[in-house]
Amino acid sequence: MSCSRVEGKILAFVDNRLKESERLDVEKHLADCSACKLRVTEFRSVSSLLDELPQIEPSEAFDLRVHARVAAEPAKRSWWAWAAVSPRVAFAAAMLLLATVWIGTQPTERPAIAEQDLPVVENADYDVISSFAPLSDLSQAPDDEDAGDPTNVPATM
Amino acid sequence: MARSDVQLMLDVKAGDEQSFALLLQRYRSPLVNFLYRMVRSREQAEDLAQEVFLRVYRAREEYVPSAKFTTWLFRIATNLALNSVRDNRYQRMEISLDAPVTADAEDGDERTLDVPEKTPNIEQHLVEQARKQMIRHAIDKLPEKQRAAVLLHKYQELDYGEISKILQCSESALKSLLFRAYEALRVELAPLVARQGKLPG
Numbered sequence: 001m002s003c004s005r006v007e008g009k010i011l012a013f014v015d016n017r018l019k020e021s022e023r024l025d026v027e028k029h030l031a032d033c034s035a036c037k038l039r040v041t042e043f044r045s046v047s048s049l050l051d052e053l054p055q056i057e058p059s060e061a062f063d064l065r066v067h068a069r070v071a072a073e074p075a076k077r078s079w080w081a082w083a084a085v086s087p088r089v090a091f092a093a094a095m096l097l098l099a100t101v102w103i104g105t106q107p108t109e110r111p112a113i114a115e116q117d118l119p120v121v122e123n124a125d126y127d128v129i130s131s132f133a134p135l136s137d138l139s140q141a142p143d144d145e146d147a148g149d150p151t152n153v154p155a156t157m
Numbered sequence: 158m159a160r161s162d163v164q165l166m167l168d169v170k171a172g173d174e175q176s177f178a179l180l181l182q183r184y185r186s187p188l189v190n191f192l193y194r195m196v197r198s199r200e201q202a203e204d205l206a207q208e209v210f211l212r213v214y215r216a217r218e219e220y221v222p223s224a225k226f227t228t229w230l231f232r233i234a235t236n237l238a239l240n241s242v243r244d245n246r247y248q249r250m251e252i253s254l255d256a257p258v259t260a261d262a263e264d265g266d267e268r269t270l271d272v273p274e275k276t277p278n279i280e281q282h283l284v285e286q287a288r289k290q291m292i293r294h295a296i297d298k299l300p301e302k303q304r305a306a307v308l309l310h311k312y313q314e315l316d317y318g319e320i321s322k323i324l325q326c327s328e329s330a331l332k333s334l335l336f337r338a339y340e341a342l343r344v345e346l347a348p349l350v351a352r353q354g355k356l357p358g
């Protein structure tokens with residue numbers, strides 16, 4: 001076995017995670033290769049140094065916080081599952097829907113509300129009739145030459 | 158006989174809240190420790206661990222036991238941790254360089270755990286602290302994916318198949334990742350490694 005092939009197995013060898021046949025192959029290589037043997041020793045040291053780091057304990061409130069966040073989750077159910085769980089609510093919803101449809105199909109005899117409520121203006125100061133020019137004035141239409149001049153407004157009355 | 162993780166998760170899926178509490182009890186410490194080593198902040202690690210459990214709970218109805226529960230759990234945790242590490246990096250880039258230097262929260266957290274009440278030899282204690290800090294910083298200096306691989310391999314003792322699924326790479330790529338990580342640690346911890354090598358056994 002070459003050094004490069006052993007490299008891929010060194011860590012598993014250090015952790016005793018190799019199959020028996022692979023372990024024997026690596027051991028055979030190590031017997032003849034001082035560089036790989038040194039690396040195994042050093043990797044073992046690194047692994048042992050990593051063991052020295054202490055573990056921390058989650059805070060006492062950790063579980064409570066998780067449970068609180070879980071409790072705050074909205075119930076996740078499909079519409080049909082929800083209806084199946086609460087048949088009374090489903091029945092009430094169906095009745096409401098039927099009532100809405102029934103009311104919508106009834107003929108209406110009363111005038112539209114908009115017409116009833118429109119305010120009627122009877123005493124406006126605006127005299128519509130007198131605002132119109134007499135028909136006789138229409139014969140005194142401006143000449144064609146003046147028609148194009150917007151400043152030339154014909155006098156009325 | 159204790160129920161397996163998969164069985165507990167299936168029970169959660171069936172609506173058994175107690176099984177979720179058991180999973181929480183089983184995995185809160187491994188998750189918090191893994192995330193703590195990834196993000197270097199106890200508070201953030203706990204927040205992320207809570208998020209992991211919340212996502213597990215949210216996914217209960219779609220849960221299918223196609224892989225080991227731990228693979229699924231640590232995949233969620235690793236993804237959250239990697240995103241958080243990247244976010245933190247961007248945040249640090251935004252912090253002014255002349256901001257006052259504060260003590261590392263992580264150092265403080267661990268120190269409270271392993272300071273003996275009556276230290277017989279204060280010098281020896283300080284040496285121990287410096288040694289642990291050196292190991293911590295060596296791990297912190299690893300690129301995040303290598304760090305995740307080392308933590309899952311060393312502290313969670315997951316097998317190569319599981320870790321490669323968590324990190325979404327092939328087993329051979331994982332072995333190469335771990336080899337490079339251990340090489341970096343060996344160089345970074347050279348003074349300690351040399352001393353360790355001289356110890357008997």
